[in-house]
Amino acid sequence: MLSNRVWSWTDQWKREGLEQGRQETRHLLARQARHRFDPAVAAQAEPLLTAIADPLQLADLGDALLSCADGTAWLHVLHQARSTSTTGDEHP
Numbered sequence: 001m002l003s004n005r006v007w008s009w010t011d012q013w014k015r016e017g018l019e020q021g022r023q024e025t026r027h028l029l030a031r032q033a034r035h036r037f038d039p040a041v042a043a044q045a046e047p048l049l050t051a052i053a054d055p056l057q058l059a060d061l062g063d064a065l066l067s068c069a070d071g072t073a074w075l076h077v078l079h080q081a082r083s084t085s086t087t088g089d090e091h092p
Helices: 002-036 039-050 055-067 071-084
Strands: none
Touching: 002 039, 002 055, 002 071, 039 071, 055 071
């Protein structure tokens, strides 16, 4: 009984840690967009980033942020990513 509870706590802590990492990544991407483009682009990016749960997809978006010529291109990439994203934890 206690061992089941410990496993449950451990799983919960893992999920919470993964979500915290994703949230920090989203925040970093929005911050970088603010510096690279402007605050308006970052403000538009934040809700799009929130919809993306896959850590690998977030990492790919970090690469795309560096490659985009301007804020419009970055937002276009985010819209595409959001439309293809899933909300599960496929890649811990």
